Amino acid sequence: MTFASLSCLSAVSHAQDALTLDDLLNQLEQGQITQTKQNQARESQFKSKVNQQQDMLNDMSYQRDNALVLSVQLEQNFADNEIKLANKAEALDKRLGELKELFGVLQQVSGDTRSKFQTSVISAQIPGRGQFLDEFAQSMGSSSKLASIAEIERLWFELQREMTQSGKVTTFNREVVLANGDRNNAAVTRVGGFNLISNGKYLEYIDETGTVAELIRQPSNRYLASTSDLVNSGGNTTSFALDPTGGSILSLLVQAPDLKERVDQGGPVGYIILAIGLVGLLIALERLISLVFIGSRVERQLKSAVASSDNPLGRVMQVKDNNPNLDTETLELKLSESILREVPKLSKRLTLIKIISVVAPLIGLLGTVTGMINTFQAITLFGTGDPKLMAGGISQALVTTVLGLVVAIPMVFIFAYLNGRSRNIVNILQQESTGIIAERAESAELAQSQTLAGQGA
Incomplete structure (x- = not known):
């Protein structure tokens, strides 16, 4: 709050204390006289500082002039130093010669x-x-x-x-x-x-x-x-x-990924292929053990004249023993029937192995198509700038194909091998059946010739 405001407030306060108009007039006159004295004091103080401000201005002007002179000198010194540095650099280059290289x-x-x-x-x-x-x-x-x-x-x-x-x-x-x-x-x-x-x-x-x-x-x-x-x-x-x-x-x-990571890249389709391959391998193992066991019994039966019911050949031979009086044609039919009963037992589940060998690469092809679809989706969304975005789909496409072939190729060889062993046993049964028929036919012919000879005598 300024001094004039305080004076006004004081005047108003005194005015409130005044009882008559004369008192109020006297109070206003005294306040004006007081304010005039204060203004004169401030004016006198300002005039006394004018000289001081002028001295400061003159001092600043002097410093500015000196700074301008110094600036000109420094610019000249800088130019001279540039020339000296250039001359010295040229002299240094000449003295260095090959050392610079x-x-x-x-x-x-x-x-x-x-x-x-x-x-x-x-x-x-x-x-x-x-x-x-x-x-x-x-x-x-x-x-x-x-x-x-x-x-x-x-x-x-x-x-x-x-x-x-x-x-x-x-x-x-x-x-x-x-x-x-x-x-x-x-x-x-x-x-x-x-x-x-x-x-x-x-x-x-x-x-x-x-x-x-x-x-x-x-x-x-x-x-x-x-x-x-x-x-x-x-x-x-x-x-x-x-x-x-x-x-x-x-x-x-x-x-480089290891075997497990390679399989993981195939995704669910790859695991399905491996599961099918494992099932085929278990079936093949069971069939191999069974056929080897049956084959050994058939080989043992070939060396024995006594028919045994624990092997296919023995059961076929029992047909002859159980029907000693049948004619050749009827015996042949019964032997064929007995062999036909043994064939499904020898070749059971081999068809399933063959189906697995065909289905496995088809499932691998399904995984290939699925992986390529994922690859094209990545290309559609992100473009071809980053090959890593397409690597997952391509890996699935290639790995599933590989897994399908890895399962199918051994299954083909396993089926061929097991089917060959089964056919060998069936061939033995057919050979022995043919031998039994031939033996019965020969016996019947001999008995007939003896009968005719006795009638002739």
């Missing part, structure tokens, strides 16, 4: 070597090599500093040490990050500059963190077996599956 080569070599050390497994055993190369490359990138003899010799030493260590198989102790995330100090074997192994598993070197980690997914057992052979070789020559690319081939082998 040498330093350029050194800078390039140091950069390439740093990139090599980032992926080299040798850095797991010899850490800290990249720091020197980074500093050396940065210093070489600046024109103000040239490489010293010691730095050049250090670069040569690092290159020579990399080549020397690439031809050695050494074992050292260091911390290893396991697949489950735990850390453990273990003996790590380095095979040149190619691979790191520990406890029969492949490791990888991570330059960003400077750690050695166990591969979350290991290659197949035939590659892991070589790691144990190397560790237990005792310095002798042994075979080892190394990756000459420094990890690229190993990463591809790790990504």
Whole structure:
């Protein structure tokens, strides 16, 4: 609140206390006199500060003039320094001569070597090599500093040490990050500059963190077996599956799916094919055991003249024994009937195996069509930019076809083999039946000739 407002409020307050108009007039006169004095005081104070403000303005103008003069001088000095730097750079280039090309080569070599050390497994055993190369490359990138003899010799030493260590198989102790995330100090074997192994598993070197980690997914057992052979070789020559690319081939082998994952790619159709194949295999196994058992009994019956009811041949022979007085034609019919009764027992469920051998590839074709439908749906939704989006459908299409053929091809051979054994037993029954008929016919003919001879006598 300003002083004038306070004066007005005071006047109003006094006015309220006034009893007559004269008192009110006197009060207003006194308030006006007081306000006039205050205004004069403020005006006097403002006039007294005008000189001070003028002095400040003059001072700022002086500083501005000096700054302008300094700016002109600095611009001139900058231009002169540019000319001097250009002259000195030209003189430096002339003095360097071929050394300039040498330093350029050194800078390039140091950069390439740093990139090599980032992926080299040798850095797991010899850490800290990249720091020197980074500093050396940065210093070489600046024109103000040239490489010293010691730095050049250090670069040569690092290159020579990399080549020397690439031809050695050494074992050292260091911390290893396991697949489950735990850390453990273990003996790590380095095979040149190619691979790191520990406890029969492949490791990888991570330059960003400077750690050695166990591969979350290991290659197949035939590659892991070589790691144990190397560790237990005792310095002798042994075979080892190394990756000459420094990890690229190993990463591809790790990504390759195993047998279970291949089957999983087939989806429900693949499992149906495998279930049908398992049923066919069980049936084939039961038929094989049964036919082998029956065949052995038939072979034993062939060596015996006494008919036994525990095998098809014995039951056929019992027909002859049970009907000694039948004529040849009737006996032949009864033997044929007996053989026909034995054929279904010998060939039962073989037709089911044949059906499985035909149905399995058809179901695989169904899975192929289903997988291609999924592939085209992915193409419709996401386009063809990312092949991984189509990989699932293509995998299902190919795996189901493979599973269908894997089931069908053995089933064809199994059916042919079992059907052949069944037919062999049936052929034996038919041969023996033919022999029985021939024997009965011969006996009847001999009896008839004897009868005619007796009548003639």
